[in-house]
Amino acid sequence: MQVEMRQRLHELQLEHRDLDAAIHRLGDDPSHDQLALTRMKRRKLLLKDQIAWIERQLDPDIRA
Numbered sequence: 221m222q223v224e225m226r227q228r229l230h231e232l233q234l235e236h237r238d239l240d241a242a243i244h245r246l247g248d249d250p251s252h253d254q255l256a257l258t259r260m261k262r263r264k265l266l267l268k269d270q271i272a273w274i275e276r277q278l279d280p281d282i283r284a
Contacts, residue, residue: 222278225274225277225278226278228274229271229274229275229278232267232270232271232274233271235267236264236267236268236271239260239263239264239267240264242260243257243260243261243264246260
């Protein structure tokens with residue numbers, strides 16, 4: 221179970237990082253799609269919450 225959670229955590233962290241980079245690129249484009257940017261930001265927040273939840277499950281002593 222812990223191995224799967226650590227793998228999922230790693231996948232979420234990678235997606236979060238990639239999404240952050242994409243948000244910055246899209247935000248720098250003056251003709252960016254505001255709806256797409258908003259959706260990406262919401263997805264990034266969801267990923268952050270999922271990452272925090274998994275981290276708490278793996279090590280409940282850490283304050284998230």
